[in-house]
Amino acid sequence: MKILAFETSCDDTSVAIFENEKLLAMATKSQIKIHNETWWVVPEVAAREHANSIFDVLQNVLTQTWLDLKDIDYIAVTVSPWLLPSLMTWTTVASSISQTLKIPILPINHIEAHIFSNFLDRKEDEITFPLACLTVSWWHNEIYVMKSMWEMQRVGFSWDDAGWEAFDKAAKMMWLWYPGWPIISQLSQKWQEKMWENLVQKNIFPRVWLVKREHNFSFSWLKSAVKREVEIRIEKNKNILQNDFWNIFFEELNKKSLKNDILLTEDDKMELSFEFENAITEVLSWKLIDTALQNNLKTVMLAGWVSANSKLRLEIDKLSKKNNINFIYPKKNIYCMDNAAMIGILAYYRIKYKKFEHKIWIVKI
Numbered sequence: 001m002k003i004l005a006f007e008t009s010c011d012d013t014s015v016a017i018f019e020n021e022k023l024l025a026m027a028t029k030s031q032i033k034i035h036n037e038t039w040w041v042v043p044e045v046a047a048r049e050h051a052n053s054i055f056d057v058l059q060n061v062l063t064q065t066w067l068d069l070k071d072i073d074y075i076a077v078t079v080s081p082w083l084l085p086s087l088m089t090w091t092t093v094a095s096s097i098s099q100t101l102k103i104p105i106l107p108i109n110h111i112e113a114h115i116f117s118n119f120l121d122r123k124e125d126e127i128t129f130p131l132a133c134l135t136v137s138w139w140h141n142e143i144y145v146m147k148s149m150w151e152m153q154r155v156g157f158s159w160d161d162a163g164w165e166a167f168d169k170a171a172k173m174m175w176l177w178y179p180g181w182p183i184i185s186q187l188s189q190k191w192q193e194k195m196w197e198n199l200v201q202k203n204i205f206p207r208v209w210l211v212k213r214e215h216n217f218s219f220s221w222l223k224s225a226v227k228r229e230v231e232i233r234i235e236k237n238k239n240i241l242q243n244d245f246w247n248i249f250f251e252e253l254n255k256k257s258l259k260n261d262i263l264l265t266e267d268d269k270m271e272l273s274f275e276f277e278n279a280i281t282e283v284l285s286w287k288l289i290d291t292a293l294q295n296n297l298k299t300v301m302l303a304g305w306v307s308a309n310s311k312l313r314l315e316i317d318k319l320s321k322k323n324n325i326n327f328i329y330p331k332k333n334i335y336c337m338d339n340a341a342m343i344g345i346l347a348y349y350r351i352k353y354k355k356f357e358h359k360i361w362i363v364k365i
Contacts, residue, residue: 001351002067004103005344006077008089009110013053015061016340017072021348023120025064026341028334029053054093072103076347079107081139106347106356110338111140114303115152116349117342121331124349128326132297134288136163136312137304141284143215143291146301150355155291156215163280163306166219170226170276174269181306187273188311194270204229204272205279213294215287222279229272230264237263277311285315292325302329308336 003018016026062068077094079087098105115133133144133152141162146152161169164181171180176187192199205225208218292300300320306312307329320327330336350356 001073001348002071003074003076003344003347003351004069004072004097005108005340005347006075006094007110007113007338007340007343008054009078009081009087009338011049012338013049013057014338014340015057016344017061017065017067018344018348021119021124021345023341023344024067025061026334026339027057027060027064028337028339029057054089058093069097069101069103072101074106074347074351075103076106076108076343078110078113078343081110106350108343108346111135111137111142113342113346115144115146115301116346117303117330117335117339118301118328119345119349120335120341127301127328128299130295130297131299131301131328132288132291132295133301133303134284134316135304136284136302136306138162138164138168140304141217141219143288145291145295145297149349150353156217156287158217158219159210160218160220161223163217163219163284164304166223166280167276167306169223173223173226173230174264174272176269176273179305181309184273184277185309185311187270188277191267191270191274201278202275203279204275207279207283209283213290215291217283217287219280222276226272226276230268233265233268233272234263237265237268277309281309281312281315284312285319288316289319289323289325293323297325299326299328302327303336305336305338308333 001020002024005016005018007014007016012028014026014028017024075094075098077091079091094105097103114135114137118127129149130145130147132155133146135142135144139162141158141164142154143156144152145155164179167181167184168179171178171184176183205222208221210216210218288300288302291297300316302313302316313329316329317327319325335341
């Protein structure tokens with residue numbers, strides 16, 4: 001059984017081919033450089049780039065596997081949620097292939113696919129149920145209790161911004177690159193290396209717990225705290241410049257419409273990144289482990305883009321070992337991203353166990 005999988009829910013164009021549960025090939029084209037210009041994903045721009053890349057990426061995986069579209073038995077495609085213009089690009093292509101070659105389509109949920117990314121490069125029995133799973137990505141930040149592969153209950157979600165979005169917006173306030181969490185993580189690590197002998201966690205930013213032992217999240221408060229701290233440091237650095245021998249130089253810079261990013265020093269950015277990352281990972285990891293403890297679960301799982309964050313993994317691992325809980329996360333960082341492999345592996349298990357949420361034939365656009 002060969003499965004052709006498509007993922008274009010946001011800004012990555014990804015295609016993969018499976019033979020049963022084995023990933024034969026995957027190709028992904030990122031749009032990060034394009035969206036750096038706007039510090040955010042513009043849906044219409046993302047959809048246009050998908051349309052421009054779609055056939056090159058498809059041809060890439062077909063070439064890698066020496067297969068033809070006629071060799072495919074099933075098509076799996078993300079149909080929800082996220083950016084509708086992006087989703088429409090691949091569902092249109094998938095539907096066209098399906099109707100032309102009479103290949104059945106399996107519509108896939110993006111968040112569920114992130115969870116199933118943990119099955120990539122693992123045997124099915126390596127993941128034991130019941131378990132608690134934390135998903136942390138751009139627009140979703142949720143905790144699920146999974147009684148089995150097909151029985152999941154959402155027990156926690158973000159009331160406002162998800163973890164990824166908080167990283168992105170904090171990075172923007174500090175004039176860092178998009179996407180936010182990788183660069184914040186890098187700067188945090190640099191601060192730890194620089195201050196390793198005198199490293200002190202000051203807890204500059206609040207930990208938003210909401211109701212005690214509740215498993216929902218809120219990160220908008222954290223972003224507000226970052227904004228206030230950035231403004232405080234900029235003002236402080238301005239005063240230092242105005243009161244020392246740089247006074248004349250400072251006045252000249254002001255005449256040239258000096259931007260505030262110049263006044264936020266590299267040390268400021270590193271320290272704020274360190275404090276921010278600690279604040280967000282502490283809340284995420286504690287709530288996941290507390291979910292497991294409240295439900296007497298012996299396994300926790302991590303999924304989504306931010307599951308590649310080493311600090312988050314480390315915090316969850318520490319708490320897991322302390323409480324004798326097994327911790328699982330995707331085998332490769334590429335499986336944490338939006339990728340077609342996670343779509344294909346979910347499709348495989350749905351076909352294997354005949355778990356079809358929709359009629360498995362042609363997606364009508």
